Amino acid sequence: MTSLAKIQKNSEGINILKKKWVYKEHDENKVVSLCRQYNIPRLAAAALQNRINVLGRDFDKMRENLTDMLYDAGLLKDIDRAVARIKDAVANNEHITVYGDFDADGVTSTAILYMYLYDKGASVDYYIPDRVEEGYGINKDALDKIRNRGTKLIITVDTGVTAVDEVEYAQSIGMDVIVTDHHECKSSVPSCHAVVNPKREDCTYPFEELAGVGVVFKLIWALEGGNNISRLLDKYIGLVCLGTIADVAPLTGENRIFVSLGLKDFADSENEGIKALLDVTNLKGKKISAGHIGFIIAPRINAAGRLGSAYKSLELFLCNDRNRALEIAGELSEENKCRQNLEQQIFQEAVSVIEKNRLFDKKVIVVAARGWHHGVIGIVSSKITEKYYRPSVLISIEGEEGKGSGRSIHGFNLFEGLTYAGDCLTNFGGHSLAAGLSVKTENIKKFSEKINEYADKVLSQDDFVPTVYIDARLEKNDVTVENVEQLSLLEPYGMGNPLPVFSYDNAKITLITTLGEGKHLKIIAEKEGRRLEAIGFNMGELADYIKLGDIISIAGTLNVNLFGGVKKVQLMIKDIKKQAASR
Numbered sequence: 001m002t003s004l005a006k007i008q009k010n011s012e013g014i015n016i017l018k019k020k021w022v023y024k025e026h027d028e029n030k031v032v033s034l035c036r037q038y039n040i041p042r043l044a045a046a047a048l049q050n051r052i053n054v055l056g057r058d059f060d061k062m063r064e065n066l067t068d069m070l071y072d073a074g075l076l077k078d079i080d081r082a083v084a085r086i087k088d089a090v091a092n093n094e095h096i097t098v099y100g101d102f103d104a105d106g107v108t109s110t111a112i113l114y115m116y117l118y119d120k121g122a123s124v125d126y127y128i129p130d131r132v133e134e135g136y137g138i139n140k141d142a143l144d145k146i147r148n149r150g151t152k153l154i155i156t157v158d159t160g161v162t163a164v165d166e167v168e169y170a171q172s173i174g175m176d177v178i179v180t181d182h183h184e185c186k187s188s189v190p191s192c193h194a195v196v197n198p199k200r201e202d203c204t205y206p207f208e209e210l211a212g213v214g215v216v217f218k219l220i221w222a223l224e225g226g227n228n229i230s231r232l233l234d235k236y237i238g239l240v241c242l243g244t245i246a247d248v249a250p251l252t253g254e255n256r257i258f259v260s261l262g263l264k265d266f267a268d269s270e271n272e273g274i275k276a277l278l279d280v281t282n283l284k285g286k287k288i289s290a291g292h293i294g295f296i297i298a299p300r301i302n303a304a305g306r307l308g309s310a311y312k313s314l315e316l317f318l319c320n321d322r323n324r325a326l327e328i329a330g331e332l333s334e335e336n337k338c339r340q341n342l343e344q345q346i347f348q349e350a351v352s353v354i355e356k357n358r359l360f361d362k363k364v365i366v367v368a369a370r371g372w373h374h375g376v377i378g379i380v381s382s383k384i385t386e387k388y389y390r391p392s393v394l395i396s397i398e399g400e401e402g403k404g405s406g407r408s409i410h411g412f413n414l415f416e417g418l419t420y421a422g423d424c425l426t427n428f429g430g431h432s433l434a435a436g437l438s439v440k441t442e443n444i445k446k447f448s449e450k451i452n453e454y455a456d457k458v459l460s461q462d463d464f465v466p467t468v469y470i471d472a473r474l475e476k477n478d479v480t481v482e483n484v485e486q487l488s489l490l491e492p493y494g495m496g497n498p499l500p501v502f503s504y505d506n507a508k509i510t511l512i513t514t515l516g517e518g519k520h521l522k523i524i525a526e527k528e529g530r531r532l533e534a535i536g537f538n539m540g541e542l543a544d545y546i547k548l549g550d551i552i553s554i555a556g557t558l559n560v561n562l563f564g565g566v567k568k569v570q571l572m573i574k575d576i577k578k579q580a581a582s583r
Contacts, residue, residue, distance in 0.1 A: 102305030158212025250496025
């Protein structure tokens with residue numbers, strides 16, 4: 001069968017990228033056992049068996065008492081030192097500054113730690129660098145400003161673990177530093193009062209994948225002596241949930257617990273900022289999912305930080321005035337529209353450069369230009385990686401320096417790639433799939449060569465074939481509204497716990513059309529008397545390659561569409577395989 005994946009146009013014309021289908025192995029006897037144990041249909045049981053290792057240490061407890069599944073905060077390296085120093089600062093009325101990052105994880109981290117310390121009577125303020133004027137992370141000019149405000153203790157949130165020189169400078173001008181972070185560590189961490197990061201090599205904390213806001217919540221819990229967890233969750237869980245989802249942290253382990261608890265009460269949050277966001281996005285009164293937060297709410301929080309100052313987003317969560325919160329939420333929605341327009345413009349320019357110079361022939365696409373807003377190049381890099389299925393780094397050049405943001409594919413650790421090319425860079429940091437960097441303009445070409453040299457060592461051509469992982473084949477009796485609705489057992493879905501994917505094999509096309517002025521594809525496929533509607537967003541061009549009567553297999557996710565008061569099952573297409581014509 002021929003795989004018809006998303007069509008891509010380049011200088012050679014139309015190229016249909018093939019996707020590899022991989023069926024996850026599962027034991028039918030265990031599936032039957034799970035059906036009986038949890039009284040769930042076959043579809044949910046098959047997907048559950050494929051995820052049983054990532055959904056928690058004990059699935060029964062995960063369904064009952066989530067709070068009991070949280071690890072003791074005291075297991076984090078250095079957290080005892082951080083707690084002692086913060087309590088001392090509060091007791092002696094020393095001025096504390098919370099130093100955050102400008103994305104949604106950083107903003108929510110800053111908000112909850114500031115609120116907690118303020119409620120404890122601390123002399124506390126906050127500082128978030130301007131993305132345009134200062135760039136990512138701790139900088140010495142900011143430290144001078146903070147010192148002049150009388151700060152004695154800086155607590156970083158969602159940043160700082162790679163800022164060895166800057167932390168040393170902060171201490172040299174009379175400030176103690178506590179670093180809380182979750183990003184990858186370099187060969188050494190800053191030498192300061194405490195570095196709380198589950199990714200430290202010498203940290204034995206059982207779960208390494210906490211978002212920055214998760215680390216901060218653990219710090220707050222430790223400051224409470226490991227007590228009052230219910231009160232802390234009631235006050236902060238909505239923001240912890242938001243920051244965790246927005247940072248695309250794996251929704252497994254403790255992240256899954258935080259998000260599950262947060263989604264449960266998100267619509268009823270007492271935080272005026274969250275309530276205002278639900279209002280302006282027309283989500284008020286709806287059951288909130290991780291998708292709602294990741295694709296609708298989080299981009300509005302990120303918009304302010306991407307285009308300049310994140311203080312507006314932070315003010316939203318600290319605001320106690322309903323009208324002011326609504327005003328800020330409306331402003332963030334407008335900024336998000338500006339961000340989207342700017343992102344589309346840069347994307348088109350980047351694609352033009354890539355096509356003209358055949359950069360898609362390289363294993364890692366590195367493209368640079370002057371005038372690109374470096375607040376949105378990370379999102380554009382993500383779209384470039386999706387389009388060409390290659391790691392990509394976009395660099396915005398200003399004067400003699402470029403600021404870059406990269407995204408990667410499975411099998412290529414971007415942070416390790418940047419480490420390999422580190423002698424070309426002035427700074428870098430991040431994760432395996434997303435990272436940021438600074439580079440002298442004169443070194444951009446050398447950097448591109450060096451990171452591709454690393455890619456040649458670790459990537460093969462097979463790594464550039466997108467893979468669709470399939471949980472199970474759909475059988476005739478699986479495709480019912482009730483069965484699909486029971487897949488909610490496995491929520492929340494996201495990174496590390498993706499929506500289950502199923503295949504509908506050897507079905508006959510009885511209807512094919514396009515929607516949205518040809519942009520989207522709609523198919524009705526029939527098998528054994530059962531008809532299934534399938535929708536392919538941004539797959540309208542595939543209508544030129546399949547026709548009525550074709551026998552196809554479709555891979556996709558299932559949902560229940562409610563229209564005109566009637567529920568029906570839909571398959572959201574990820575790929576289509578067309579059966580070869582008989583000779």
